[in-house]
Amino acid sequence: MLKRMDDGTSKETTSRSGDSLFPLEVSNIGLETVGQSLLRDVSFTLAAETKTVIIGPNGAGKSLLLRILNGLLQPTSGHFTWAGRTTDAAVRARQAMVFQRPVLLRRSTEANIHFVLNGLSLAERNTRTQALLEQAGLTSRAKTPARLLSGGEQQRLAIARALATDPGVLFLDEPCANLDPSATKEIEDLINATHASGTKIILVTHDLGQARRVGDDVVFLSAGRLVEQATVQDFFAHPKTALGRAFIRGEIVM
Amino acid sequence: MLKRMDDGTSKETTSRSGDSLFPLEVSNIGLETVGQSLLRDVSFTLAAETKTVIIGPNGAGKSLLLRILNGLLQPTSGHFTWAGRTTDAAVRARQAMVFQRPVLLRRSTEANIHFVLNGLSLAERNTRTQALLEQAGLTSRAKTPARLLSGGEQQRLAIARALATDPGVLFLDEPCANLDPSATKEIEDLINATHASGTKIILVTHDLGQARRVGDDVVFLSAGRLVEQATVQDFFAHPKTALGRAFIRGEIVM
Amino acid sequence: MPDLSSIFALAVGLVFSFDAELYAIIGLSLAVSLTAVFLGALFGIPLGAALASLSFPGRGALTAIINAFMGLPPVVVGLVVYLMLSRSGPLGVLGLLYTPTAMIIAQTLLVMPLIAALSRQTLVELNSEYDELFRSLRLTAWQRITALIWDGRYGLLTAALAGFGRAIAEVGAVMIVGGNIEHVTRVMTTTIALETSKGNLALALALGLVLITISILVNAALLSLNKTARRLAYA
Amino acid sequence: MPDLSSIFALAVGLVFSFDAELYAIIGLSLAVSLTAVFLGALFGIPLGAALASLSFPGRGALTAIINAFMGLPPVVVGLVVYLMLSRSGPLGVLGLLYTPTAMIIAQTLLVMPLIAALSRQTLVELNSEYDELFRSLRLTAWQRITALIWDGRYGLLTAALAGFGRAIAEVGAVMIVGGNIEHVTRVMTTTIALETSKGNLALALALGLVLITISILVNAALLSLNKTARRLAYA
Amino acid sequence: QPAWAADGGGFIILQSTTSTDNSGLLKAILPKFRDKSGIEVRVVAVGTGQAIKNSTNGDGDVLLVHAKASEEKFVAEGHGVARTDVMYNDFVIVGPDADPANLKGTADVIAALQKLAAAESLFASRGDNSGTHKAEMRLWKAAGIDVAKSSGAWYRATGSGMGATLNTSVGLGAYALTDRATWLSFKNKAGHKVLVEGNPRLFNQYGIILVNPEKHPGVKAKAGQAFIDWLTGADGQAAIAAFKVDGKQLFFPNAPKNN
């Protein structure tokens, strides 16, 4: 069993002070479980300004890495710092995550968004909920229990909910996996807009087209190791490694 | 609440007699829930020989339609027949489904496959389980609890499990949504091979490239209605409807 | 030996005698047990939710203790409350011994651990589903507990019904702290015990049948209410 | 009034007296209750799984009845079993009255509905998760039930522990069918009731403390076994 | 081979009242019988009514209670073979040391009950149709007081056994009627004391009956009769007389001598 991060759940902190969380410096992170090494010696540095895409084959460790960065999982070795600070409540308060498999409360679509908007007045909560539903194209589904939504609708709800808290860093784990082409395009626009308003984007995707359209820089993982880090242009034009070249051509076989 | 199909769970039937289930004739199927019409007047006919892809925007009703055809949900109007027979135990025994959100047993990866192979001897079960794991690239994960697998691994396991029962009809609901490019290619090859061995394929996908690569004919749904049915070539070259044209260009906005 | 049909006839006769004394006994039984379950749930459910979702030192031990307290012998709980409320006890001045209030206190202590342990079990699965989301959202302990209770409310009914079953059926604690005093603290179970000790087995069984019938009605009412609420929520 | 420390001292004294009689009583309590829980689980868990996962006419009513039977008064169950096993009853020839077997029968009847109702609650969520898969796989009723029980086994422990709590704590049924005969059918709870009626409140409480301690140990042992098994399964 | 061996199993079941068992009497004397005869006596100690009912169902071999009228009815209905006096003790009225109704020293139990009713002082009754309860009701009747009218007010019918009723009377600070044996061996006396005693009306006779084997074929008649013979014979009577708590004799043997 992996050890979850002790996160002092009970401490409420909502500081969204302007001080930056970047650069994010990840040094030699490893994650071991009984007899298996899920992440090995992963190091990289991310700046605030870019949209980072993390790519790699199934089981490479992308989702685990996002969990570690979001403070949900404790690496078994290595460490990482946000602008020199280790993850603390203030850092976490400024992050939001869209999970690969959306976790939806057993409530209506709108109640799922309403729930995370604590700290606002009721009137503000309602207004903001409706605005976010509108943005996600879910207004007509507002009263539907979230768990009855279609696959794509669930994913859009999860994205809307993550944006609700106006995070400084947004982790997105395959947010468009179940979206139709036009919804995908919309979400990509939304990601760009969110980034433009000052939110760091860290996006995991299998859609290489999306990686090229949205990403500025690429972190390429394979089998728990960081294989390449480069700008999107460089990575797709001149991958430095054989693994990278093969992945782009869709050739890596597990 | 939608009414689930009364399926006489307790009747065990494993007849895989050679008689065909096709043509599948769907007539005026509708699905209503309180104040909402989720499917309206859907009619089409499918032949055994083709690989059919069902496409359409999020919330169009694709997953609901698959559930109805697999006998999990009862339409509120209309009916459908398999080679003239209404769905009965013998018909159902020859179908298998890969759900959009994989449902995995709280067991190891291999136990998830082993479980569905009832009716075989233990030795056969074991051999077949290992072969299917190998095919899905999950041999190294055999003992891992299925619910700890990565998103893509879970999807591959669900596909392997559906193939285990050697079905006459295989429903696939976005089977490649979380797969990396090379795994997607492999699964497409597997779908083709399964089809070649005599299994009817009914595939829901948002990946238009995949629809073109894999599909022979297309059923295009939007907002609960059947908008177009055509061969893949015709649909993508000359969509007959404005909705179809817009969808191909990624323009439909919900 | 009393046969089934005669017991049944006796039970029906009892109910339709509209005997004021019997109805008063039934009323007191329901009032005491429902109040105890209400109080037990008020404290037990949040405790169960906390055990299901928060990690704190000693959680494992507390879980074992709460689970074990599902097996608190009613007689022992009755004795402890008796000693507290007895004239010579610390709370003797309140004069609560041999009153329905004392019975409620004892039954609350009896059902609270049961409700807490069963709530924990009901919510622990839900918590494992929500856990990463909640941690990612950095909810406070209280937000977590309330969200779990709200989302798990339909399942918690069984925990409350188990508490009700325990309360309405037990005799040891109410006998000791209530004293089974006629017209004051006599309830269904103490009446049954009394008739048994008098050798009136048929009457005791008929009363038992009445008690079980009432239980079934309470359960059916609450289950169908629950089902309706759930259906409305998921319409 | 006996104070806490003297009761505690008395309890410790009892345990370390290594009094053969006390140990025999504890042993019989555990043997009777654990056997009853085992039998109750053997029938109750599959029944709960069936209620959770199969749809058949009358399921709602049966659920309400099983839930209500969580509130079967021990005295009533005791009486029913007594009448069955009485020399003048239908099973009188077996000569089981006033034996540990009779106590096991009564307690099995008491805990079975509780275990069934709680198992149903534990498995109903799991069933709703698995339902479409199982229906798509066209499992038989029996395959469904066994799969649910197997996958829900860790959660079912709480249901079994609640049954154990009910069995080890109850006195009404074992008193009637066992007769509280010294050296034959005397268990912890009947001893506590006896000492209470003798006015030996301190001794009764000390015995209660011993009983609860044993319960805590049983619970802690089973919970940690459960946790270990779970950890090994999810290593 | 002793005669009772034909019954199979070396034990009999004695249905008795709680007073004989709780006081420790049976525990003291039964081993003597077992040593002599090899028969184990298993005691089911319940309320008088329940003991008689159990025996009516044939679930006991011997019945030892103290409610003469009910016992004679039991025999008359053919459930018992014959009733024999075994021993007696007496009832006493106990109450709080403060004695609000001022009963202390009242020799006449009827006068005491009248005082009690006049003062409306709390009185805890067993209210369970037991031998003690029946004796109490006879006394109230003789005093001309209808306690049913005051039930729930100063008269509290606890509907439970002697021990539970004594616990209640101590908790309430109420008076109660109890047999002396139970009182002497009762451990939760707090401030309660014996206030009225020594009146002929407080006489408490115990009788023993063999359950009728013709009515209930399972009854171990030979072993049961052996026990009755022993208890009413010289050895048993001497054992009863020898049983003491705190130096006080609790039961006085009075079986007919011709046995």
Ligand SMILES: Nc1ncnc2c1ncn2[C@@H]1O[C@H](COP(=O)(O)OP(=O)(O)OP(=O)(O)O)[C@@H](O)[C@H]1O
């Ligand atoms: N708790 C765990 N115990 C054992 N193995 C685990 C655990 N969690 C994850 N794994 C394994 O670690 C590997 C990496 O998982 P991860 O979810 O990070 O993959 P991923 O890169 O996100 O893949 P995908 O693209 O399929 O989502 C997988 O092979 C997975 O089976």
Ligand SMILES: Nc1ncnc2c1ncn2[C@@H]1O[C@H](COP(=O)(O)OP(=O)(O)OP(=O)(O)O)[C@@H](O)[C@H]1O
């Ligand atoms: N039980 C239900 N009650 C109410 N609405 C429902 C129910 N089930 C599904 N829906 C709605 O029906 C619509 C169609 O759902 P369906 O899952 O078939 O969509 P889909 O075409 O598969 O979409 P996606 O591509 O996003 O998976 C959705 O808008 C969904 O919210």
Ligand SMILES: [Mg+2]
């Ligand atoms: Mg992943």
Ligand SMILES: [Mg+2]
């Ligand atoms: Mg879908």
